Amino acid sequence: MSMSAVEPGARLSDRFLLEDRVHQAGGATLWKATDEVLARPVAVHTFSRDFERIDEVVTAARAAGRLTDSRLTQVFDAADDGDTAYVVTEWVTGESLIDLLAGGPLEPERAAGLVAEAAEALTHAHEAGLAHLMLTPDRLVWTGGGTVKVLGLGVDAALTGTTSDEPEAEDARGLGRLLYAALTGTWPGEEECGLPPAPTTEDGKPCPPRQVRAGIPGWLDSLTIRAVLQEPYKGHPALTTPAEIAAALAHVPRPMPVPAATPPAVPLPGESADGSVTRIGAPPGMRTTGVQPAPQFATAATPSSGGTSMSRALVIGIVAVVMIAVGLGAWTMGRNLAQPETPQAQAPTPTASKSAEPESLEVVKPVRARGFDPLGDRREHPEIAADAIDGKDSTDWHTDSYTSADFGRLKKGVGLLLDMGKSTRIANVVVSLGGPKGSSIELKVGDSDKLDALKTVAEKNNTSGKVTLTPSKEVSGRYVLIWFTRLPPFEGGFRGTIYDVVVHTPGSA
Template structure:
């Protein structure tokens, strides 16, 4: 990740007092639209002219008192690796200039999703559960948020969760905790307020975040079940415990405890549907304008998350389609091969013929695979492992035991290569947590019995390259976890991305 040391425009340092639409920072970020401006901090939508993508840029007036703190916080946040946290691309503070460039998120915030009323309880809880897991990762790295409001939790157009502003929000607003324990308690309570808001459509905090305040009962905040009918008892208990609404067990304190408490919430497939047409671009809200309530989108009809049997049928159909396509491709390849058995007169037939070329292979698709239960393993995340981005990942469910409690031999990611190919190498990025083991399986059919182990590693950590030279042509590739690395007091495997090479016929 690149972090620039100086912002330049037209060959000289930029004066923040002269920043306006069209200004270019670091000779690549062109400011386009001013999103918000308050307290000397301005949020812009900008274009990264080198990568041709939108980015969010914070600039600061000469009177802003915390430029150095913001840039330092941004640089620390840039080292966070959880894809559910906003990426920081660039930060600078030299010669009287300062700016922070971060990911521009397209989608709907929790505030947008609640404009038509409370969400389906478990869907709302899933958003908060993902945010809690991501925030626990940030706290492990010494970072906190301290500004958790419904406008900072996003559901993206790509179907993922994004938590905006870790580290940077607190620095811009001048918020800090006296100790790591105080920061953990503040962020855990913030997660509790987000969960309460998702379940009820009301906000249990003192600040104005664009939602109606939580109703009171004898001077105390009502529990979610008192506000909204149909809230499951266990979610009501979790929210009440985090916020200390009821007398009982010690409140959940670190975000990791909140994540653990919400880890058993069923993950719907698909996740919350957008109520905004795909052509509409929604921008991330500014830190200082979160009180502005958005125009309510039309309510979406409630949809039940598909049951286990339905998901199994979907996975089975997908596998059958992949198999049919594979047979068709094989038949076509065989017929073409028959027609071309007679070599052309000028084809090289001597020992000096050119060797086969090696090419990069782009997978046609991927699904998560679990040999038990519903047959899938976080199937909705599978495309992230083949999207060419190391900022997204596919990961397994979280388990209580590194070897799945002895219930099964493993779980994996099944990849359709699109055609039969003679693979030479496969590089898999397993992330930076040690403790995992994995196998690489190849085959011509998308079934466990048709796949054979071609390579393995007892150190499934970082970028591992599997040498597959000499292997038979295969249509399907599976990365199969036989042992999981630790993850937040449990165990979970992860694949950030793959690079596949094959010989070209």
């Protein structure tokens, strides 16, 4: 297939189906496409014959593809066979910093947490010899899965031919500008980015954030200016690398993933039920929006004209029941207080004894973790499996995306396998899940890493958030498997996500 013949409906490598042309400029075209092998949406850049930087883009994409930090856009494929050249990356949906600032500047703590995540990700990139060089508010995204994502590492700069003699300083300045924007709602850079320009001092430099908005802590104000201006400020040195910014922000709380535990409110008559979601993947400065998929929740139907009176009757009924229950409770309490205590009442009960048990539990850390897909291609994001046991809620391991909750009917399950290093007694396992309700998981334990040798000892269905899996009786084994049997909705498909896993063993007490 020649580059000039790329049209909607074309397939690249007999795998990537091009569907919607998102953006086209300067010989480069961005598509929304589908990876038909893994049944997931992807972003694909294709190039015309006269595009001058194909080699640079493909080389940068391949280098970015070797990075494993989940906060950086994943590159799935990059090829140039002389006839067709393309780059395939993940299709990210969520709210960019521009979107987050639509309601005004962020709280200082949240702003610092978002940029801290970006700074750590870019530190890893620079350690591998890669720079971004084009950090703007549309490149920092709070994803639909509740994580931070930095878009366009390496690829954005290659697409536009942007270079720098001091790449670390350039990215440190970019991080400072993102922090400035998050704190003030204004942009201290020269390029247009969808935010109003920051106010300046008499010498043309951006005003300190505290002069733009009240309530910003002094240390954060100083940190921002030292990064934006790349110069000392109030006796503190300039911050000239992403690593220095990451170290300066290391102590701030990180934004937590928020599982959608409750269904969205049904819109009132006359209100729009359509939400909008920023579809990310376009070059800097270009944003497209689309209708958000219907929430995957069972919600009550919108009331009809007679629904109001029924609702009032229901409320009155509930209030009456509550009042009766309170009255009975008060009568029972008074009756019990009037009676003398019996010796049996003073004796410890089995329930009281059990309540003390969790205090003697001890945390035991797995030696390693891996994505476990024995019923498929045996690879389920092994490169990020360690992120589920690093103790950070800002990182995660996740499955591939599938077309249905039952893995597109391709297999019966996938999971995260923990190697404890030796046979270990398992009291319980606490799993922090991402996404809305819909995850069904099993806890399997055994001394072999073969699926049929691992015994199911606990399970939870249609769940989300922090889940505790407790075996019904004492169990031990070297391997602990969190096994997804159904997946929750995720960005138009279905994906299981684990932010953290904590394994408890009975203590010596």
